[in-house]
Amino acid sequence: MYKQDLEQTLLDIDxxxxxxxxxxxxxxxxxxxxxxxxxxxxxxxxAVTHDIDVFEA
Incomplete structure (x- = not known):
């Protein structure tokens, strides 16, 4: 996954x-x-892996 893909994925999740x-x-x-x-x-x-590591702060 590349930066622009990651940014779009996060916007889609939001x-x-x-x-x-x-x-x-x-x-x-x-x-x-x-x-x-x-x-x-x-x-x-x-490129990084396709997973997004997230935890609630």
Whole structure:
């Protein structure tokens, strides 16, 4: 997965969540970890795995 694919996947997840649970003012905070976090912060430009590691903060 490349950075633009990852960004689009995260936007799609956000959109789907809003459709499922409705708009919320109290959105949970999440922290991305692993290769996805490195890629989004421009620490690496190589492809990373297709999973997205997330935990609720």
């Amino acid at each position: 959109e789907e969540a809003e459709l499922e649970i409705g708009p919320r003012d109290d959105r949970p905070s999440v922290v991305l970890v692993g290769g996805s976090a490195f890629m989004l912060n421009d620490v690496t430009n190589r």
